[in-house]
Amino acid sequence: TVSFTACSTVSGADLDVPLVDGRSVRYANFDYAASAPALEAVTDAVRNLLPYYASVHRGAGYASRVSTQAYENARNAVGEFVNARDADVVVFTRNTTDSLNLLARCVPGDTVVLDIEHHATLLPWHGRRVVSAADTIDETCQRLVAELWSKPAALLAVTGASNVTGEVLPLARLARIAHECGARICVDAAQLAPHRSIDIADLGVDYVAFSGHKLYAPFGAGVLVGNRDWLDAADPYLAGGGAVSNVRVDETVWACAPARHEGGTPNVLGAVALAAACTALGTLDSSGHETALTELLKDGLAAVPGVSFLRIFDDVEDSVGIVSFTVDGYEPGHVAAYLSAEHGIGVRDGRFCAHPLLAKLGVPDGAVRASIGLGTSSEDVERLVGAVSALVGGVSTWNYARTDGYWNP
C-alpha cells in the first residue's frame, strides 16, 4: 500500500460519481495531466484575497493596494519556485500555450523543436525547424548539435516531461548543448512542474513556461519566466493599458517586462492561486509517492493481456506519473468510456495534442492516458488495473458506440 499524507490537501478527493447501472462510486481521478484539482492551500489563498477584490497597479484605495501587493508577491513566489535569476522576469499569462506564443514573438531567429512535442511547443514559432527526438536525444546529442551548427538557431524549445509518456528530458544536457551552439533553451514545464522541482539557474534553462491548472490551481493563469532582454526588446504582446509608461497621441513609450506583456487588467486571483500552488508544492516531496504508484500501475497493466505502453526513448532516465497505453481489440475511446461508465474512473483518451508523436509511435488514432497526482492512492491504481483486466476478460456487458463524437454505453 502506498500512502501519502498530502492527499487530503486536494479538493474534490471525495467526489461521488454516477455509474451507468445507477450506482455511484468515489471518483478515481487519473486525469491530473489534463488539469489537477485545487490544493486547499490554493483555495485558502483565493478566499483570503477575495475581500480585497480590486484592480491592481491602478487604484489608491486600500483594497487595490492589498491586491497589488498580493499580485507582486505572487510574482516573487513563482520566481522562487523556479529559482529565477536577477536577469529573469516572471510574466503572468493565461496558460502554457499563451506563454510560449508570447515567447515566440520575442525570439530573434529560428527555433528548433522536437517532433514529440505538445502542439503548444510545436506550433507557435516563426522559423521553426523540427528534429526527431528519438534520433537526436542521447548521451551526446550529436545530431542535435549538427542541426544547431549547420544553421544557427536562436532557441531550442523542448518539453520538460512528455504529456504522452511522462518521460523526462535531460534538460541540463540540452541546455549545455544549446548554449554551446549559441542558442537559448526554453522548457515547456506544463507536465514537469507538477511533479519535480525546477531550478532554472542550476539547469541553465533560459525560459520556462507552465500552467496553473495543471499545478493544482484554477484555470486561466500561467507563467513565462526567463531572461528579460528578449522580452524587453519585443513588441508588447497585448497593446493597451498597463503595457505603457507614457502615451501621447503620436507617440507611445512602452513599459519594460513584465508590464510590457501584461496589457489590460490582469488575472490577479489566478496569479495568486498559481503562486500558492508553487509555494505549497515547494514544501512537498511527492516524487516518491508518485513513482511508487506509477510502478504499481505499470506492473499491473503490464500483466493484462493485450496492453501495450507508449514510449519514446529506449533508455529513460526519469519519468513522471503519466502512463499511456492501448488495449488490443478496443478503441481508446471505448476503454475510456467503459472506465468512466462502469467504474467511475476518469482517464483521457485521444491524441493528447501531440498528433505527430502519436503517429510516430504507430498509434495515429490515439491511446488511453492515465496520469497520477497528489490525490491518487494505491486503491485507485488497483481499481484501474482491475477494471482494464475485467474489460479484457469480457466482464463488461454494455455495448459501447460512438455517438455525437463521444463513446457511450
Ligand code: PMP
Ligand atoms: N505543454 C504540455 C506538455 C501540456 O501537457 C499542455 C497541456 N496539455 C500544454 C503544453 C498546454 O497547456 P495549456 O493548455 O494550459 O496551455
